[in-house]
Amino acid sequence: MGLRAKYETLLGTSNKTERDLRESLRKLRKLILSDGLPELDIWKILLGVYRISISEYMSLVAKRESDVYDKIQNDTFRTLATDERFLEKVEEVTMIRVLNAFAWKAKEFPTSHLLSLRFSYVQGMNVLLAPIIYVMPSELDAFFAFTNFIQNNCPLYVQPSLEGAHCGLKLLDICLATLDPTLHQHLKSKGLSVQTFAMPLVLTFSACVQPLDEVLRLWDFLLAWGVHFNILCIVAQMIMMREDLLADESPGRRLRTFPALRARLCVEMVVHRLLPGIDESLFDQLVRHPYDPEVLFQLELK
Known part of the structure; x- marks a missing residue:
């Protein structure tokens, strides 16, 4: 069965109960993750x-x-x-x-x-x-x-204060420190924080990177699994640059312009490598931060 036919079959399934609907959504998300989207x-x-x-x-x-x-x-x-x-x-x-x-x-x-x-x-x-x-x-x-x-x-991302995006930056810093403390410490030793380079990536859910075809593949994943995953996708892109960043005495130059996005590799790293390293409490904050102002309040208390 071709990819289009798989989607048409899944989307044409009758869901009689809420449980059926959740199962269809689970299958849809899994299909998007494994095969991407056709032009539907x-x-x-x-x-x-x-x-x-x-x-x-x-x-x-x-x-x-x-x-x-x-x-x-x-x-x-x-x-x-x-x-x-x-x-x-x-x-x-x-x-x-x-x-x-x-x-x-x-x-x-x-x-x-x-x-x-x-x-x-x-x-x-x-x-x-x-x-x-x-x-x-x-x-x-x-x-x-x-x-x-x-x-x-993403209602908090588009408030006048950009509250959601600033919260996303704080979570990005925590996730990087959790998942790759060596890289995090290296950047910190060079006077670099995520606030100095990552705001466009966080604010636009990585839509500002190139090429557009890869951005669309990444958004397939974000719209199916949740836009909060963009934070981990940024961490994944940084880890892909890890060796070059660690070897560079001025890594800020590399971070100002990320290399061409490789969406499939990025998503695979997030799902299979990074996500298992995030504890339940941090993941809950990631999920809620685009719409729950309580998350930023909690982070600022730490």
């Missing part, structure tokens, strides 16, 4: 996009320029600016329209169940939109998928 709308399913509304999107577009329109325009022209395939497929005006519509939509987000979170456009959202808008079959799909991603997968 799996991301929409993983992001919970079961309803789209042309009229809703058009009404948001019709509102014209939001109060963050200038900020959006100042960022979009830089999005994956050296990737020719992305630039050929995705027009800047489309990104501006989707992000501006999101800014209007964000004003409607409920906040009572998520404390007092404030949603709007923040710097870096253009890079988060890039993989989504590249793979979605339409602008309409991209808008609703991006909206769900921001609201449900």
Whole structure:
């Protein structure tokens, strides 16, 4: 059976109970991990996009320029600016329209169940939109998928204070010290902390690295297994550079630009080598940090 047929069979399975649904999701995640994704709308399913509304999107577009329109325009022209395939497929005006519509939509987000979170456009959202808008079959799909991603997968990452991303940096430092104390100590001895080089990787869930094809494979994994795994993926990329970093008296130069992403190797290292070295308490913090402000509070008390 071909890969597409495997996915179509799995997605066409009738789930009569919650247990059946959990088992189907487990099989879907396992298939994504082992074989990757074909050109199907799996991301929409993983992001919970079961309803789209042309009229809703058009009404948001019709509102014209939001109060963050200038900020959006100042960022979009830089999005994956050296990737020719992305630039050929995705027009800047489309990104501006989707992000501006999101800014209007964000004003409607409920906040009572998520404390007092404030949603709007923040710097870096253009890079988060890039993989989504590249793979979605339409602008309409991209808008609703991006909206769900921001609201449900990483709400703390897009607060004005970037609380989730700063928490992710603290967890990255802890994970590196736990998994490779020698490398962690070497970087520390050179006056390097993860805050000096890793913020773009954390904030964009590694969407800022190249090449785009590998980023899409990595996001297959992150959307299926959880965006919190990005922290361990960054650790994996650093460990792949380990020998060069340990031999370099000025490793900061290497860390400013990570080498080309190898998503499959990165994911395999995370699942089979790094994850077993993370204790339950730390893993719980990793899982919750994109949406639970209590995690940062706990880390700051240490």
